[in-house]
Amino acid sequence: MSTLIRPPPIDPAQSAIENTLELTQLSDIDPDLFTNRRPLWHPPGARGIYGGAAIAQTLSAAQKTVEPEFTVHSMHCYFVLAGNSEIPIIYHVERVRSGKSFATRTVQARQRGKVIFTTTISFVRQHSAGDKVLEHAVEMPPVPAPVEGKDDLDYGGAATGPFQSQRIEILNNDSPHPHTKKTRQWIKARGTISPAGGHEAHLAALAYMSDSYFIGTIARVHKLWRYAAVRKTKSKSSIDEDVLKKLLAMEDEDLKRVKFLDSHDLERIRKWKNGEREEPKEPKQEIGMMVSLDHTIYFHDPRNFRADEWMFTEMETPWSGDGRGLVFQKLFTKDGRLIATCVQEGVVRLRQDTDTAKSKL
Template sequence: MSTFIRPPPIDPSQSAIENTLELTQLSDIDPDLFTNRRPLWHPPGARGIYGGAAIAQTLSAAQKTVEPQFTVHSMHCYFVLAGNSEIPIIYHVERVRSGKSFATRTVQARQRGKVIFTTTISFVRQNSAGDKVLKHAVEMPDVPGPIEGKDDLDYGRASTGPFQSQRIEILNNDSPHPHTKKTRQWIKARGTISPAGGHEAHLAALAYMSDSYFIGTVARVHKLWRYAAVRKSKTKSSIDEDVLKKLLAMDDEDLKRVKFLHQHELERIRKFKNGESDKPKEPKQEIGMMVSLDHTIYFHDPRGFRADEWMFTEMETPWSGDGRGLVFQKLFSRDGRLIATCVQEGVVRLRQDTETAKPKL
């Protein structure tokens, strides 16, 4: 059972992302307990549920426990265990502090009594800084705008996700220095977020989308193959391998229409298909494990944007090492205002050659 209560019919007055993130308040047990109203998404090849769902739903739960004049300005999250999409999640909000200018909440997401995700969220009262304030913000880079009707997340699946994405070519992609590259995309929630959702719905939607392709930036700037090669072995096949098998079955024209692949990935699949040698002198490195550890969002203009309008995101990674990677992300409204800054660290481990390398205990 993936929810405690049978999900109600989809509300047509709400956007897809609002329906996805709906919570049920367990008032009869505790007014500070909430649970997911609908089943959560388990991305293909991932160890657990999409992390953005936990980020967004903990924020939604916390927002329900503060006065309406308070707005989130930061949240600091830790992914503790992989979430199981077949089990309901319980969100427990603790009201740490409710001051005149700031309020603090912690939220734990639990499954089967174990914490799978935890966050501390800080809220600020609107206009508490007074009339005189310091202001500055980085400018949005000059990039091609989004193309209406184009969606890189739609690649022939039976259903589409609650938000749209359009990738832009990686900046400095030919540089030998990964830290100088920047991955970029346009994102927005599908449809129109309902007026009833208020600014809280737009903030939860932004939080949900902020986890899209985040730690994967490390793999992309290193141009690492992110789909496990199809191996005739006794090892358990991953869903990624199933995806690759479907891609290998396509002809070249169909492959060109698969929008979520970068050019170097398309070229490698084509060489696999045609039996061409693509082996460098040194074996090509592959990602063996990639999973988020923590996620921070600083909201700069929490009531001044719409998540159902195009937002531009730019990601860069200043460092990777010791099996981890760090990524920074800036989110801008379409008119160029910086609306959020995010930071994520994650496990980024290379696939090890079991013939020559064994893990150290």
């Protein structure tokens, strides 16, 4: 059973992302216990549930335990174990501190008694800094505006997710130096977030979307193939191979709109579709494992943006090595205001030549 309590009907007054992130408070057991109200998404090829769901739902749970004049300004998260989409998640909020200006909460997400995700979240009282404040912010770079009515496609060629995205070409994509490249996209929650959701719903939606192809930036700037090849073996096909089969069956116009494909991915798929599958003399490097380890969000203007309006995100990676990689992300409103900065480190391992090189987390 993927939820502890049978999910209620979809609320048409709420946006898709609000319905996705709904929590049930287990007040009869403990007022600081919550659980997911609806099944959680397990992306094809991923080890577990979409990480953005755990980030957003822990934030939602913590927001329900602070006074209304307090607003989140930062959260520091660790992915401990892969979440199972077939098992309910229990979120336990610990009220670490409730001060005059700041409040601190930790939230643990548990399945089968084990912690799968943990975060520490800090809240600040609105206008506690006084009338005189220091201000500065980086400017949004000039980029093509989003196109209304256009949406990149999810896996399988259908725009069904709770948020929309439109990718922009990678900046400096022809550079031989991965750290000089920047991956960019427009994102927004699908539909309109309800007034009843308040600023908390917009913050949770931003947290959910902030994990979209985050650590995958490293594979993109290195132009690495992230999906297993269809090989003639007796072993069971992986989820990645199933995804690749779907891609090979799609028309070129549909392929261009698939969110997770870049120009070099499209070229390789076209060659495969044309029967050009000869292995090169020196095999290309491929991603063998890519898993998020931690995720940090700094919210800069938490009550003055709408997550259901287009937001611009820019990601860059200053370093990768020793099987890990680091990515920075900046999020702006459409009119250029910086509203959040995110940092993520993850496991980024190349596919090895032998099974002996594989290891478990």
